[in-house]
Amino acid sequence: MNDLHQLPITTVKGIGEETARALNEMNINNVMDLFLHFPYRYEDYRLRDLAEVQHDERVTVEGVIHSEPSLVYYGRKKSKLTIRLLVGRYLITCVFFNQPYLKKNLAISQPVTVTGKWDKHRQTITVSSYQTGQQQRDSQFEPVYAVKGDVTVKGLRRYLAAAFKEFGQDIKEILPENLIRDYKLLHRRDALRALHFPADERDLRHSRRRIVYEEFLLFQLKMQAIRKVQREQSKGLKQKYDIGKLKGFIDSLPFPLTDAQKRVVNEILTDLKSPYRMNRLLQGDVGSGKTVVSAIALFAANSAGFQGALMVPTEILAEQHAKSLEGMMEPHGIRTALLTSSIKGKKRREILGLLEAGQIDILIGTHALIQDEVNFQSLGLVITDEQHRFGVEQRRVLREKGASPDVLFMTATPIPRTLAITAFGEMDVSIIDEMPAGRKKIETYWTKHDTLDRVLGFVGKELRQGRQAYVICPLIEESEKLDLQNALDVHGTLTQYFQGRFHVGLMHGKLPAAEKEEVMRSFSTNDIQVLVSTTVVEVGVNVPNATVMVIYDAERFGLSQLHQLRGRVGRGSDQSYCVLIADPKNEVGKERMKIMSETNDGFVLSEKDLELRGPGDFFGKKQSGVPEFKMADMVHDYRALEVARSDAAALVNSDVFWKDPEYAPLRNHLKESGVLSGEKFD
Ligand code: ADP
Ligand code: MG
Secondary structure: OOOOOOOEHHHOOOOOHHHHHHHHHOOOOEHHHHHOOOOOEEEEOOEOOHHHOOOOOEEEEEEEEOOOOEEEEEOOOEEEEEEEEEEOOEEEEEEEEOOHHHHHHOOOOOEEEEEEEEEOOOOEEEEEEEEEOOOOOOOOEEEEOOOOOOOOHHHHHHHHHHHHHHHHHHOOOOOOHHHHHHOOOOOHHHHHHHHHOOOOHHHHHHHHHHHHHHHHHHHHHHHHHHHHHHHHHOEOOOOOOOHHHHHHHHHHOOOOOOHHHHHHHHHHHHHHHOOEOOEEEEEEOOOOOHHHHHHHHHHHHHHOOOEEEEEOOOHHHHHHHHHHHHHHHHHHOOOEEEEOOOOOHHHHHHHHHHHHOOOOOEEEEOHHHHOOOOOOOOEEEEEEOOHHHOOHHHHHHHHOOOOOOEEEEEEOOOOOHHHHHHHOOOOEEEEEOOOOOOOOOOEEEEEOHHHHHHHHHHHHHHHHOOOEEEEEOOOOOOOHHHHHHHHHHHHHHHHHHOOOOOOEEEEOOOOOHHHHHHHHHHHHOOOOOEEEEOHHHOOOOOOOOEEEEEEOOHHHOOHHHHHHHHOOOOOOOOOOEEEEEOOOOOHHHHHHHHHHHHOOOHHHHHHHHHHHHOHHHHOOOOOOOOOOOOOOOOOOOHHHHHHHHHHHHHHHOOHHHHHOHHHHHHHHHHHHHOOOOHHHHO
16 A cells, blocks of 8 residues: 655656656645645536526526627727526526636537626626537536646646545545544545546545544544643642631632532632642632632642742732632631732832742732742642733743642633634633622623714713723724824713712723833722723733723623723622723624623623624734644534544543554644654653
């Protein structure tokens, strides 16, 4: 049997040196590469009823020419040939651009088959290909490939046909037989053949199903293997926490835990006492009660004799967390301290000394926590809140602080599960998917710009009842100047509107850090009643007295971001409101506003966001980390992704996988992808 990876592309009939060079440019170097060059779409030649075809869709129809073709020249070398075609009971127009010579082929009463784009409004097809007479094709689906240089789509089809004829039998299976049988998958050879030469739609569907599963499985094998190796190689601490004390602590909380909180607490405790090092992502919607969970984890570590650290992105948040943790911990004799970059001099030295002497149990702070001078006596647990604000490097430095502390990352940006198990595939994921009882839904309204007076009237009413409001202006990324101007304008308008009654503060990214903190502080102490801000206010801030969130130009934000912003209100017991001011220009924008008004569920929103934006854009450009699949689509194929993930986990944790010849192709894949090296393969 030929090893197709070793077989040069020139062994295929019809591919000479020159073509080979052109193919090399497309990263097609051997015969297997050629088979794995997937079509990116198909020309669909199935005949369809025009009534069912959408505007701008491609379509193939059979008809009879109903009028003399008319030919018009315009400009140099440009022409338009028009015929009327009777298709069933429709009389439509067909236009051929720049092919004047076709005129003589097209006579009245002649049957033709045309393919092209359907303009529903004009009842016109712009023809891209045609045949006189009835349709006679091998397949109703013709693959279309990405090509480069001198390589053409027709050429590729020819090379593939030749390659299949000669070497198709040599395509080796890489999946184990039992999986193929259980899932009724096509064999690799048949799947690839069907992909390039589909007989019909069913053929294509089966082929796709097999290839999607394979892609996901190979990817998840990599993630699960990394995870396994990390677990085996990084010896963690066995934290023997005191279950009696811990129960006492949980009972001392002013509320019972939700079931979801109980579940994730258990997941975390299991990690703490295991010899493995915890590497866990905790997701929970805004207000779902992650802070309490982190407190329980820190308490457990403390009862096992270890120090803990909680790291957050801003000083304000650090202060907030320090205050609430102190309230929970002091009664149990646990010493907490706050460390930020504005704590300096003697005070700072004192904290550092106590920390190193083991006389501070829990340290709360900003990334000041990961500076070199900060040394713990026995760091056992590190928690970072709002992890998406910390860079990978910062997280790594933090992990290296103690001997090998357990690490918990918390995020309030619900990440759709499909993305979480791909982008964070090597981490364990815990999800709080339930809100504490009695939480009021934030009433959300969508309104147009011209209703601003009414919106301000409404804000004024809440303010008179002693409440506070946020007014958010969007970040216009292309121009920070404009962005600022926007906020400044709104600030000016509102200052005038509420003059003599309420204080309006301004917050934006251009303010020096100290001033930002000052503004936020004034807002949290209610010295400012209305805070006009750009999106810097997005993360974690907790001012329970604020009950109104007004968002200007809301159509500029993604759903997840809108949800984060909205999460700044509704944190107290009062009814809260969110007003979206937006004139969305397109359907997607309108859809977003509607969904926001309908649901408060962050996970529902993030799934929608993923659908509307696609996986590549979900995290924004900078920190995507989302792999690209050739065929699989995380949103569409999420079920296959789930299945592949659990299959991959089962495989890497079984003994046969690492020994049995049947799994050699999969092991080879891991080896080649470089995630594993050394003894596993020797
Ligand atoms: P998150 O950090 O996930 O946004 P928090 O931990 O700040 O949420 O919790 C939001 C609010 O809900 C806090 O005031 C907290 O005391 C309260 N809370 C947390 N868990 C519960 C619970 N199980 N029952 C009632 N209230 C809770
Ligand atoms: Mg929080």
